[in-house]
Amino acid sequence: MEGFRLGGRYSLTTRIASGGMGDVWEATDDVLARTVAVKVMRATTDEEPVFAQRFRDEALYTANLSHPNVATVYDYGEEDSLAYLVMELVPGEPLSALVQRRGALPAHEVRSIMGQAALALGAAHEAGVVHRDVKPGNIMVTPGGEVKLTDFGIARAVDGSGQTRTGEVLGTPHYLSPEQALGEPATGASDLYALGVVAHEMLTGRRPFEKNTPVATALSQVNDPPPPLPDDVPSELRALIEQCLAKAPAARPESARELGERLGLPEAGCLDDRAAEDVLGYAAEDAGDVERDVDADVARESLAARSSDPQVRADGALADPTPTPTHSGPRHARPRRRRVHWAWVPASGVALVLALTSFGLVR
Template identity: 60%
Template sequence: MRLEAGVVIGERYELVQSVASGGMGDVWRARDRVLGRPVAVKMMRPDVIAEPVFAERFHEEAILMAGLSHHNIATLFDYGTYEGIAYLVMEFVEGQSLSAELREAGVLPVERVRAVVAQMALALAAAHEAGVVHRDVKPANVLIGPDGIVKLTDFGIARATDAAGLTRTGETLGTPFYLSPERALGRSATPASDIYALGVVAHELLTGRRPFDRDTPIATALAHVTDPPPTLPAALPDDLIRIIGRCLAKEPADRPASAQEVAYALGIAFAEVPLMRPVPEQTRLAPISVAPEARLVDLMVRRKARILVLEALHAGGALGLATIGHTVWAVQTDAENVKRLAAEVPEVHFFALDPTDVTLSALGQVVPFDLVLWSGGLIGDLSRVERVIALKGLSETIGPSGRVVLELPLTTARQFAEVTEDAIAAGLVLDLTLSGYDLRPPSDDATTTVLLLSRR
């Protein structure tokens, strides 16, 4: 069978252009003829069809990806066979791979490394929470869109933490340059193995060189076990040097306890990087001062995103997001206040609705939002039944990759547990918990908790 542009896979996906080739499959840009959108189709290579292990790995990749839902993981849409060849259909990410960016730039700026690696860490945290170890974390398996959003891809050799392996006796899968010491010694991969690989990637992005690169794959694998990583430049921020050093610890127990911890450590300083956006009636870029909630949301969405904001009496977050360049709809309960704000802030589309009544149709919309921000304490005024109804409605206003950012003026563990349970009942999953909009980890003295949620 010959694959070429114009071939229609599964009576639906028309191949447009070959974009990548890997060990098990070739990736094509294709057009979904039903929904009219671009997709990525990964076709199992014909020369490996006769190998049962490869076929089973390809099938397992589909099963594992189907169980993952996170905005930093490429979304799986479909799986099937075409003339005896298995294929996966995933979201198509415009942009380039992290490996391509590194080849072009040589070394990436500190702020860029923080942003990219922190998003990779969030993706790994979601995978690990779902019981999946990636096992092949490397720049080539990271795609970056024009909006800066990172997508972790290629779960072809990933494994559920409770699954039996498909690896032949004595075979170690993964790229030697990013292989953890325990895996080099033939032990099983764990989430800590992915965290080690993440540290290797961060080291490479900052220096332009792989920390362990020897003449042969065996020598490289042995270096991971016996050699200390090269010292990072002293001019780099101390916190960055520390977290990468912890990721590269030889013993898994000495590494960060979770990928989420890595994201926290990297994200704090990144939140302090000033936003740079075109200022109206100017041709240059200039720093913009916006509310902290708008700053956090802007990090999570594409440029010119569609954002729904539920606030109390003020409109700081909505105005900030509109100033940055997003299209914003704002919902408040006070009709008189909405009328006043609509006249004062014409950049935002204001509606007077109760949180339990918010739907796309009520807002006169058909296209889902990229993100919903619920701030200002409104959620604390609802009963648990009302809260589930409101959160269920919000989950239906966002797309498959959409997010909900929820601000809770809470102080007790019980209140936090109740809201988390209500979110789950509404069809949302918790991706990350923060102690404020500046990306600080949760703490006992926090007066505000921010939850980052996504659809199941």
């Protein structure tokens, strides 16, 4: 399709990725004179209506998300029964390629990537969207270390609307949560489990759950504990990853936003000031109209004060709910966010619904 023009304005130049539903091309927007990424649906005979609807869903879900760690959607269109999605072209590489090239990553880098991805998931969950396919291939990392979560192609609204058919299991077995493997619906807690698997892989350079077949891998997610992390992983980071990998969804972090904010708190020997500012800076981004006038120096002072304050509990939260101001200039109060609780109903007597045919659509 190189040289093909979609919508009368997007000229495809180079194919940069392939997925389960389509290919991603670098393209030129001839109207706005900028380079973009265009995801083009791969035409099939049997799955075309379902894939086209998933493209529309991805456009709808992602277009309503405004967060620095979510790849921006610019446009959606259909031409000659071919659906396409126009997105921000993110410089850098997928986390999967980064881990393959470098192997195990240092803890401070893992913490930053995991924290930014958690904040992106927090924005999606608070908008009522569960990603359902969190994996290294869907996490882009720029040369400067910024994370962009991509590919909401099989995302599902929290209210249950989506394009999953009866008996169909979507997702990638290596990152599939136990409840999804047991046929339960995915929730925000399922995304956190997948993020825990990703973090484990970043620290070790290999997938924690990998068997000979997709079904065996999914069964391992249900029954097996993850391999131990390296001894040099800082205790707080280790505890957060282990919490994400809890088999019971209710035992995982309370919300993705909470996890991202906890990962933004400095820990001796784990996170430098710059990385902490990055993660906490993204946590401060809000879809509302909260004004922010705290500069980087004040943010650094605030981080140092929190890490040395005896009123800070071990989990990073303030024992005194009224913190002492860090400077005398004007501040705008940030409204307390209602935390998102992700409930889980145990699957009583539910058989494992992972027939091999179910993974025919797994990317």
